[in-house]
Amino acid sequence: PVEVFDLVIFGGTGDLARRKILPGLYRRFLAGQMTADSRIIGAARGELTDDAFRTMVAEAIDEFVPKDRRDSVMIADFLSRLHYVAIDAKGEGGWDALKGLMRDGVVRAFYFSVAPALFGDIALRLKKHGVADEAARIVVEKPFGRDLATAKALNATLAQHFLETQIYRIDHYLGKETVQNLMAVRFANILFEPLWKSEYVDHVQITVAETVSVDGRGAYYDKSGAMRDMVQNHMMQLLCLIAMEPPYHFDPDAVRDEKLKVIRALDPVPQNDIVRGQYLAGGGQGGYLEHCENPASSTESYIALKVHVSNWRWKGTPFYLRTGKRLRARASEIAITFREPPHSIFDDAKGWRENVLVIRLQPDEGMNLMVMIKEPGPGGMRLMQVPLDMSFAGVLGEEAEDIPDAYERLIMDVIRGNQTLFMRGDEVEAAWAWTDPIIEGWNATGTKPQGYDAGSSGPEDALMLMHRDGRRWREIR
Numbered sequence: 001p002v003e004v005f006d007l008v009i010f011g012g013t014g015d016l017a018r019r020k021i022l023p024g025l026y027r028r029f030l031a032g033q034m035t036a037d038s039r040i041i042g043a044a045r046g047e048l049t050d051d052a053f054r055t056m057v058a059e060a061i062d063e064f065v066p067k068d069r070r071d072s073v074m075i076a077d078f079l080s081r082l083h084y085v086a087i088d089a090k091g092e093g094g095w096d097a098l099k100g101l102m103r104d105g106v107v108r109a110f111y112f113s114v115a116p117a118l119f120g121d122i123a124l125r126l127k128k129h130g131v132a133d134e135a136a137r138i139v140v141e142k143p144f145g146r147d148l149a150t151a152k153a154l155n156a157t158l159a160q161h162f163l164e165t166q167i168y169r170i171d172h173y174l175g176k177e178t179v180q181n182l183m184a185v186r187f188a189n190i191l192f193e194p195l196w197k198s199e200y201v202d203h204v205q206i207t208v209a210e211t212v213s214v215d216g217r218g219a220y221y222d223k224s225g226a227m228r229d230m231v232q233n234h235m236m237q238l239l240c241l242i243a244m245e246p247p248y249h250f251d252p253d254a255v256r257d258e259k260l261k262v263i264r265a266l267d268p269v270p271q272n273d274i275v276r277g278q279y280l281a282g283g284g285q286g287g288y289l290e291h292c293e294n295p296a297s298s299t300e301s302y303i304a305l306k307v308h309v310s311n312w313r314w315k316g317t318p319f320y321l322r323t324g325k326r327l328r329a330r331a332s333e334i335a336i337t338f339r340e341p342p343h344s345i346f347d348d349a350k351g352w353r354e355n356v357l358v359i360r361l362q363p364d365e366g367m368n369l370m371v372m373i374k375e376p377g378p379g380g381m382r383l384m385q386v387p388l389d390m391s392f393a394g395v396l397g398e399e400a401e402d403i404p405d406a407y408e409r410l411i412m413d414v415i416r417g418n419q420t421l422f423m424r425g426d427e428v429e430a431a432w433a434w435t436d437p438i439i440e441g442w443n444a445t446g447t448k449p450q451g452y453d454a455g456s457s458g459p460e461d462a463l464m465l466m467h468r469d470g471r472r473w474r475e476i477r
């Protein structure tokens with residue numbers, strides 16, 4: 001179990017709280033990680049009794065926790081630890097009541113599950129009304145700014161009231177089991193690390209493909225697009241974990257220092273190395289332009305780009321990144337393609353293909369190492385590629401179901417005071433510093449995204465991005 005805590009969720013009745021944060025906390029309670037005297041306090045604008053808040057949370061658990069994990073006795077016990085305070089983020093109403101609920105000697109954590117425009121107001125009032133103590137932790141959600149200037153302003157605002165060691169910037173990809181596994185694979189095995197450089201790695205593909213559309217959240221999404229919504233944060237984190245140097249220790253600043261160096265080493269990306277797409281109507285659903293309710297929108301729901309990490313280790317090994325909505329399948333993976341052996345001893349090595357290490361992030365988490373063997377049979381030295389295939393579910397069996405989801409893990413890390421899986425302020429700013437000119441580039445040329453069929457693997461031009469380098473994307477399945 002973690003230490004006893006009082007966790008306040010601002011935006012406690014909002015979508016993220018209902019979908020992820022509260023069901024996640026229930027699962028941690030069920031797993032025995034949340035101690036009995038810890039409390040969760042929902043805070044939002046509306047007037048609500050504790051009981052009404054508990055009913056809302058009970059419904060959320062019903063909706064978002066699988067049936068076999070719903071135990072009525074445990075749920076009732078969990079609900080009894082919930083409270084609610086109506087609060088005015090921009091005024092003084094409710095803050096003293098919230099202060100009255102806080103206990104001394106327990107961890108105080110404040111989750112800002114609200115629009116970033118309110119971060120400053122809440123931070124200010126937490127301090128002004130003495131709700132946050134010296135050791136308090138605040139958790140902030142993305143989007144963390146929409147460019148370098150706004151991210152800097154946000155960092156500066158938070159820094160007026162809290163130390164960097166108190167600020168937990170969430171990137172939920174870092175909470176995913178398989179994403180953390182990237183570090184274990186790299187740094188707990190001797191096998192891969194010696195080959196982990198441009199001398200042996202031909203290229204890396206990072207894919208986060210989704211089948212969902214942006215229907216229902218088009219207003220947010222249209223101001224953002226795939227570059228801001230996925231690349232600046234989630235994909236960037238994946239890239240960092242793959243490309244970074246070994247940190248001297250698995251310790252928050254050691255890890256984050258190494259990630260920061262990767263971001264700083266990224267070359268600017270020429271527009272020619274970027275393909276943007278917008279999904280078209282199909283499969284009985286509307287297209288992007290209908291979903292975002294802006295027929296003239298030039299926001300991308302798909303992006304592919306070729307990225308160079310300009311340092312000693314990676315010079316000459318491109319990283320190809322792609323992510324999009326309404327694609328053929330929900331499939332996220334990282335594929336590391338190795339180079340050819342320096343010399344083939346087989347005169348007629350038919351069937352040879354490169355070694356590829358595929359790390360599947362979701363669904364069906366696992367690892368796959370593609371190796372060459374001799375095709376069985378008398379027909380001479382013909383080669384074939386076979387997978388050394390490891391699926392987490394296969395190895396862990398039922399235990400795999402108890403792996404905490406990203407939010408659960410990260411909230412528990414906040415209570416433990418472990419910032420390793422959270423983004424530091426300078427990291428976020430460096431990521432925006434790289435992202436801004438890319439976005440400014442297409443804004444300046446006014447290029448429109450290319451339409452792509454719903455259910456496909458993205459725009460045609462994305463294929464060309466790799467074809468012209470004599471490579472191809474792995475299939476999205």
Ligand code: BG6
Binds near residue numbers: 210
């Ligand atoms: C969010 C994005 O941060 O991540 C969404 O805003 C995206 O657009 C989501 O769908 C993907 O997360 P996951 O965990 O489903 O891969």
